Amino acid sequence: MPPLTDARDPSSTQAPLRLLLLTAATIFVVELLVMLLLPLLPPLDPAWVALADALTLLVLLFPVLFMFFLRPMQRQVRALVDARARLQGEIQERRAAEAALRESERQLHLLSAGLMTSQESERRQVSRQLHEDLGQVLAMARLRLDALVHGLPDGAQKLRGELEGSLGHLDQVISGVRRLSHDLNPAILDELGLSAALQRLFTTAGEHPGVSASLEVADLDDLLTRESQRVVFRILQEALANALEHSGATHLGLAVRRRDHRLTFEVADDGRGFDPRAIQGAEREPAGLGLATMRERARMLGGNLDIDSRPGQGTRVTLSI
Numbered sequence: 001m002p003p004l005t006d007a008r009d010p011s012s013t014q015a016p017l018r019l020l021l022l023t024a025a026t027i028f029v030v031e032l033l034v035m036l037l038l039p040l041l042p043p044l045d046p047a048w049v050a051l052a053d054a055l056t057l058l059v060l061l062f063p064v065l066f067m068f069f070l071r072p073m074q075r076q077v078r079a080l081v082d083a084r085a086r087l088q089g090e091i092q093e094r095r096a097a098e099a100a101l102r103e104s105e106r107q108l109h110l111l112s113a114g115l116m117t118s119q120e121s122e123r124r125q126v127s128r129q130l131h132e133d134l135g136q137v138l139a140m141a142r143l144r145l146d147a148l149v150h151g152l153p154d155g156a157q158k159l160r161g162e163l164e165g166s167l168g169h170l171d172q173v174i175s176g177v178r179r180l181s182h183d184l185n186p187a188i189l190d191e192l193g194l195s196a197a198l199q200r201l202f203t204t205a206g207e208h209p210g211v212s213a214s215l216e217v218a219d220l221d222d223l224l225t226r227e228s229q230r231v232v233f234r235i236l237q238e239a240l241a242n243a244l245e246h247s248g249a250t251h252l253g254l255a256v257r258r259r260d261h262r263l264t265f266e267v268a269d270d271g272r273g274f275d276p277r278a279i280q281g282a283e284r285e286p287a288g289l290g291l292a293t294m295r296e297r298a299r300m301l302g303g304n305l306d307i308d309s310r311p312g313q314g315t316r317v318t319l320s321i
Helices: 009-038 046-151 159-183 187-192 194-205 227-247 276-280 288-299
Strands: 212-216 253-261 264-270 304-309 315-320
Touching: 009 046, 046 159, 046 288, 187 194, 187 227, 194 212, 194 227, 194 253, 227 253, 227 264, 227 288, 227 315, 264 276, 276 304, 288 304
Parallel strands: 212 253
Antiparallel strands: 253 264, 264 315, 304 315
C-alpha cells in the first residue's frame, strides 16, 4: 500500500509553513485596510467596528483556509477511506486463504490417518499370509527334508551333511519369516495387550550384541482402545528401531508414566545423538520421513511427540497423550 504522504516530498513539509505565512499576511492586510478605512468613515460605535473587522477577516481568511487546509484534509480523508477499504479487502482475502489452508491441512491429516489405517490393515493381511501360507509351506518343507535326512543310509554321510546344512538354512528362513510376520503384525499385541507387547519389544532389543534394555511399564490395557494401543506400539517401535540402527547406543530404556489424565511414554538411549532441527529440515530423507510419520501418528492420538537430542548426549523421545 503506498504511503499517504512522503516525508521526502518538499511540498509536504512546506505546506504548513506556507499556510501560516498566508494566514499572517491575510490578517495583516485586513487589519491594515480596516485601519486605513476607519478614518474615512463617519464615527461608528466600537461594537460595529469590531464586528466589521471580524467579518472582513473571516471573509478573506476562508478561501485561504479552504485552499490550503480543508482541501488537503479532504484528500487525505478520501485516501484513508480508500486505504481502509483496500485493507479490509486484503484482510478478507487473507482470512479466506487461512480458512482454506486450515481445511486443506485437516483434509491432509484425515488422508494421512486413512493411509496409516489402511497400511495397518494391509500389514495384518500380509502377516497372516506369511504365517498361514508361506509359514506352513516352509514347515512342511522342513519336515520332509528332515525325514529325508533320517531316512538316509549310514554310508551317505556327504549327502547327510549337505541336507543338514540345508536344514540349517531353512531354519533361518523360517525364523526370518516369523520375525517379519511379527514385525508386520505382532500377535502378542492383540492377544495380551500393549504392556506385554512393549515388554517383548524391548526384551528382544536387549538381545542385540552390546545392547542392554530396561523397562518401567505399568498395565495400560484398560486405559487405551485397541486401535490406540496399536498406534502407540508403532510409534515406540519406530523410535526403538531408529535407536538401534542410528544411535550406536549401549543402553535403551522405556518408561511409561501416568499423571492425572495424561500418559507419557519415554524412550531414551545413550547413543551419539543428533540435531533434531537438521532432521526436520530434511524430511524427504528416510530418517526425517520416519519422524514425520511418528508425529502424525501422535496427532492421530490427540497427543504430541517431543524429541530431545544433542550430538554426543543421547536421545530422548517422549510421547504424551
